[in-house]
Amino acid sequence: MTTQTAQAKALEPLIYELSSSGRKAETLMPKLDVPESAPLPAHLLRDSLELPEVSELDVVRHFVRLSQLNYAIDKGFYPLGSCTMKYNPKIGEDTARLPGFANLHPLQAPETAQGALALMYTLQQWLCEISGMKGCSLQPAAGAQGELAGILMIRAYHQERGDTRRTKILVPDSAHGTNPATSAMAGYTVVTLPSDARGGVDLDALRAAADETVAGMMITVPSTLGVFDENIQEIIKIVHNRGGLMYMDGANMNALLGVVKPGELGFDVMHFNLHKTFSTPHGGGGPGSGPVTVNEKLLPYLPGPIVAIVEEATDSEGAPRYGFVMPEKSIGRLKAFHGNFGMLVRAYTYIALHGAEGLKAISHHAVLNANYVRVRLADAYKVPYNRMCGHEVVIEGRFPDAPDIRALDISKRLMDYGFHPPTNYFPLIVHEALLIEPTESESKETLDRFIEAMHAIAREAREAPELLRSAPHTTPVSRVDEVYAARNLTLCCRLPSAE
Amino acid sequence: MPYIPHTDADRAAMLAAIGITKLEELFDAIPAEHRFPPLNLPEALSEMEALWELQALASHNAVAPEYAIFLGAGAYNHYIPSVINHILMRGEFYTAYTPYQPEVSQGTLQATFEWQSMIAKLTGMDAANASHYDGATSFAEAVTVALTHHKQKRNKVILSPNIHPQYRAVARTYHQGNGTRFVGDKSGRATLDDLLDLLDENTAMFAVQYPNFFGQIEDFSNLAQKVHASGALLCIVTTPIALGLLKPPGALGADIVVGEGQSLGIPLSFGGPYLGFFAVREELVRKIAGRIVGDTIDSDGRRAYVMTLRPREQDIRREKATSNICTNQALMALAGCIYLALMGKHGLRRVAEVCYHKAHYAAERIAQLRGYHVNTRLPFFNEFVVTCPRPVAEINRYLLEKHQIIGGYDLSRDYPDRENQMLIAVTEMNTRAEIDALVQALEAAAQNS
Numbered sequence: 001m002t003t004q005t006a007q008a009k010a011l012e013p014l015i016y017e018l019s020s021s022g023r024k025a026e027t028l029m030p031k032l033d034v035p036e037s038a039p040l041p042a043h044l045l046r047d048s049l050e051l052p053e054v055s056e057l058d059v060v061r062h063f064v065r066l067s068q069l070n071y072a073i074d075k076g077f078y079p080l081g082s083c084t085m086k087y088n089p090k091i092g093e094d095t096a097r098l099p100g101f102a103n104l105h106p107l108q109a110p111e112t113a114q115g116a117l118a119l120m121y122t123l124q125q126w127l128c129e130i131s132g133m134k135g136c137s138l139q140p141a142a143g144a145q146g147e148l149a150g151i152l153m154i155r156a157y158h159q160e161r162g163d164t165r166r167t168k169i170l171v172p173d174s175a176h177g178t179n180p181a182t183s184a185m186a187g188y189t190v191v192t193l194p195s196d197a198r199g200g201v202d203l204d205a206l207r208a209a210a211d212e213t214v215a216g217m218m219i220t221v222p223s224t225l226g227v228f229d230e231n232i233q234e235i236i237k238i239v240h241n242r243g244g245l246m247y248m249d250g251a252n253m254n255a256l257l258g259v260v261k262p263g264e265l266g267f268d269v270m271h272f273n274l275h276k277t278f279s280t281p282h283g284g285g286g287p288g289s290g291p292v293t294v295n296e297k298l299l300p301y302l303p304g305p306i307v308a309i310v311e312e313a314t315d316s317e318g319a320p321r322y323g324f325v326m327p328e329k330s331i332g333r334l335k336a337f338h339g340n341f342g343m344l345v346r347a348y349t350y351i352a353l354h355g356a357e358g359l360k361a362i363s364h365h366a367v368l369n370a371n372y373v374r375v376r377l378a379d380a381y382k383v384p385y386n387r388m389c390g391h392e393v394v395i396e397g398r399f400p401d402a403p404d405i406r407a408l409d410i411s412k413r414l415m416d417y418g419f420h421p422p423t424n425y426f427p428l429i430v431h432e433a434l435l436i437e438p439t440e441s442e443s444k445e446t447l448d449r450f451i452e453a454m455h456a457i458a459r460e461a462r463e464a465p466e467l468l469r470s471a472p473h474t475t476p477v478s479r480v481d482e483v484y485a486a487r488n489l490t491l492c493c494r495l496p497s498a499e
Numbered sequence: 500m501p502y503i504p505h506t507d508a509d510r511a512a513m514l515a516a517i518g519i520t521k522l523e524e525l526f527d528a529i530p531a532e533h534r535f536p537p538l539n540l541p542e543a544l545s546e547m548e549a550l551w552e553l554q555a556l557a558s559h560n561a562v563a564p565e566y567a568i569f570l571g572a573g574a575y576n577h578y579i580p581s582v583i584n585h586i587l588m589r590g591e592f593y594t595a596y597t598p599y600q601p602e603v604s605q606g607t608l609q610a611t612f613e614w615q616s617m618i619a620k621l622t623g624m625d626a627a628n629a630s631h632y633d634g635a636t637s638f639a640e641a642v643t644v645a646l647t648h649h650k651q652k653r654n655k656v657i658l659s660p661n662i663h664p665q666y667r668a669v670a671r672t673y674h675q676g677n678g679t680r681f682v683g684d685k686s687g688r689a690t691l692d693d694l695l696d697l698l699d700e701n702t703a704m705f706a707v708q709y710p711n712f713f714g715q716i717e718d719f720s721n722l723a724q725k726v727h728a729s730g731a732l733l734c735i736v737t738t739p740i741a742l743g744l745l746k747p748p749g750a751l752g753a754d755i756v757v758g759e760g761q762s763l764g765i766p767l768s769f770g771g772p773y774l775g776f777f778a779v780r781e782e783l784v785r786k787i788a789g790r791i792v793g794d795t796i797d798s799d800g801r802r803a804y805v806m807t808l809r810p811r812e813q814d815i816r817r818e819k820a821t822s823n824i825c826t827n828q829a830l831m832a833l834a835g836c837i838y839l840a841l842m843g844k845h846g847l848r849r850v851a852e853v854c855y856h857k858a859h860y861a862a863e864r865i866a867q868l869r870g871y872h873v874n875t876r877l878p879f880f881n882e883f884v885v886t887c888p889r890p891v892a893e894i895n896r897y898l899l900e901k902h903q904i905i906g907g908y909d910l911s912r913d914y915p916d917r918e919n920q921m922l923i924a925v926t927e928m929n930t931r932a933e934i935d936a937l938v939q940a941l942e943a944a945a946q947n948s
Binding site: 023025026032033044049069080093095101102109113129141142148177182188228229235258259261280284285303334354357360362365368371373485 | 591720839842
């Protein structure tokens with residue numbers, strides 16, 4: 001800590017600052033029930049261990065107080081665009097913690113884990129059905145890892161065919177930052193495609209860029225501008241005709257459940273974000289889960305191992321035997337073991353609770369809510385692509401007659417009204433973007449309150465701009481100085497007394 | 500429909516506001532021939548039916564405490580203090596997202612700052628990030644840091660064969676597109692001296708594991724000096740409970756320290772979600788991927804925390820970012836943070852000692868069995884290699900079926916020349932009675948051939 005932060009008044013002291021030499025929370029270890037062995041040689045041992053010395057009650061109070069400083073879905077409306085902050089059903093927390101799942105070691109023999117394998121197999125099948133694809137790997141730990149898996153599969157596909165000229169991936173300028181970052185990680189050059197006036201891919205630019213050096217294209221559906229590109233089939237055709245493959249970023253799948261299957265549109269590979277679409281909790285920034293599904297072309301390249309039936313059931317009453325298999329030309333492993341299994345249990349639970357009609361209702365109501373917010377905000381904010389949107393809508397957080405006000409000020413002021421702000425400054429191609437994703441689990445009353453707050457803020461922007469520029473006023477801390485943090489870089493506690 | 504609060508009146512009012520009459524009209528932009536495809540999924544279940552179905556699936560798995568478990572190899576059955584779950588189940592933590600808006604996220608941000616602090620102290624390094632997906636992906640990201648550190652001018656990475664096989668596999672998956680050459684682990688027999696012979700001016704990183712995959716504590720006392728002489732970075736893969744006792748990797752001269760944090764209060768959960776930790780020396784801080792929290796002040800001069808060094812990240816730097824990581828394992832890092840706070844300075848050392856003594860008790864007893872040999876050439880922590888009189892798969896089947904014991908890891912799965920070798924892990928959760936039962940069962944397994 002810098003002197004300034006160390007001396008600053010803290011809402012809650014650091015756990016190290018609560019520490020008192022000699023205090024222990026040690027009711028946790030039983031007495032040693034085996035004879036002590038010869039200790040390790042002294043030169044292998046550490047001299048000191050700078051961890052806190054606190055009581056169990058200190059720990060409980062500290063973390064409960066910290067929790068109270070957070071905003072969360074369980075506290076209120078969280079319209080963070082592109083993140084699908086919908087209600088996380090509590091039952092998922094119970095099912096994921098069933099001892100038969102929670103205590104299962106990942107390297108146990110498949111014979112001792114048939115329940116877990118059956119769950120994974122079924123989830124693979126469900127995700128294939130929902131996306132119109134032929135194969136699935138549950139291994140990716142997050143959407144970004146699903147993207148990496150997808151692009152590495154595309155790469156392996158071309159290499160296998162001896163098609164080594166393909167060095168580029170096309171990415172629309174509205175894309176999530178993970179798309180270009182993923183392409184670069186996989187060794188590709190990124191070609192950024194401009195958007196047209198309606199928020200879709202500029203087809204002329206696409207035609208010009210799509211040549212035989214293009215390995216594939218990554219695109220989000222509906223786009224990050226919140227709109228469904230009417231030319232999607234034409235886009236897919238252009239890329240396919242040049243031998244490229246199509247990757248769908250499934251971040252916005254909450255608009256598409258039972259509405260359209262990406263595989264039927266012609267996509268070759270996509271990822272799901274189980275923490276968005278199937279409502280596994282976001283956890284303050286993870287864990288997520290980013291399964292990939294593919295069509296026949298990419299089946300042999302799936303990251304593995306994946307779950308397969310290794311022996312069919314012998315009679316109609318019996319269960320098949322499940323096991324792990326490595327796809328024939330797999331791109332390899334993406335993480336140790338088998339994916340974020342606990343999130344798979346939650347997603348399975350969520351889909352089981354919904355069925356086909358329930359999933360379809362999710363997307364219908366998510367899109368209904370977003371369009372309702374769109375039309376109700378259009379008289380107070382500029383809506384750059386003001387037509388039927390998907391499950392989210394982008395508006396501009398600026399006013400010609402209040403030039404000092406930026407999207408950030410509107411975001412911060414929303415906190416005073418009790419709401420989490422939308423995503424700000426994304427997509428990058430919209431000036432002062434505010435991306436609003438209400439999700440299906442919010443009621444009309446909640447949306448109306450949010451819309452009223454947005455209208456009130458638009459009035460304040462003209463009448464009392466300072467109220468916005470100095471917002472938030474009611475949060476645990478006032479506006480946080482991000483520049484100070486970067487200039488006075490302190491990433492862990494430095495306690496003079498402890499060192 | 501579950502979790503959708505709309506009444507018929509709400510829907511009608513909202514559709515009217517939008518200017519349409521039916522929900523289906525929201526999707527007119529979707530090609531008609533592909534619109535509203537049938538979904539072949541089972542009928543929706545009620546909450547209790549879903550719970551029954553999941554309970555039935557869970558019951559088909561063999562788990563502790565009904566089974567005694569001696570399997571480790573990167574995932575460990577440690578005790579999870581009750582406090583952890585009670586805190587993790589607070590909706591304020593688990594239903595929040597990445598703390599993009601620090602004014603309403605100080606809880607997550609401060610906990611992350613504390614986690615970074617504890618990991619830095621535990622590993623003996625200067626700084627740590629918020630987390631990666633797991634130990635294996637932390638390791639793959641360490642390779643990226645080394646390549647970036649050398650401005651992509653060095654492309655060779657030397658891997659000890661004693662690093663977890665899946666970690667090495669994941670590093671290869673991540674880097675298959677960028678021309679990185681991984682060497683050193685092909686035969687599975689290379690010694691530290693063999694690996695040092697591979698060092699040259701093209702080596703970006705030299706990686707070892709401590710304790711290694713076989714549980715052994717190799718002598719790394721002069722390693723850093725030799726690695727650094729070639730200009731390469733030294734990466735040490737480690738496991739946090741062992742560091743309750745062992746000299747921290749920072750003291751051994753590591754530049755990057757990574758590992759799996761599952762042992763810190765996170766359930767086995769069939770392999771995830773786990774917790775990759777990642778710590779570095781100060782000069783590498785700006786090259787690491789993932790979220791990093793720093794301290795700062797608010798506009799009233801109060802102490803606050805915020806995500807910092809953001810311009811490294813994919814949402815800003817896009818194709819110039821070194822990694823695409825976006826979410827990490829924030830909730831798992833919170834679990835790890837609570838665990839380390841609860842155990843504290845004394846408790847973590849005590850867990851490590853208990854694991855150590857129990858593992859050594861087990862090893863000594865097994866070494867006395869006819870037909871079994873325990874490798875004690877090097878000091879070990881809580882895992883050790885036993886050469887068995889029969890293939891490990893056969894022994895494990897016997898242990899499982901006759902004694903409700905989940906035996907150790909069959910090393911021949913990854914190292915073909917380690918036929919009949921079992922990697923046994925012992926933690927504080929294994930009672931003496933369980934260990935004695937294992938010893939007896941192994942003895943019987945030898946005779947039952």
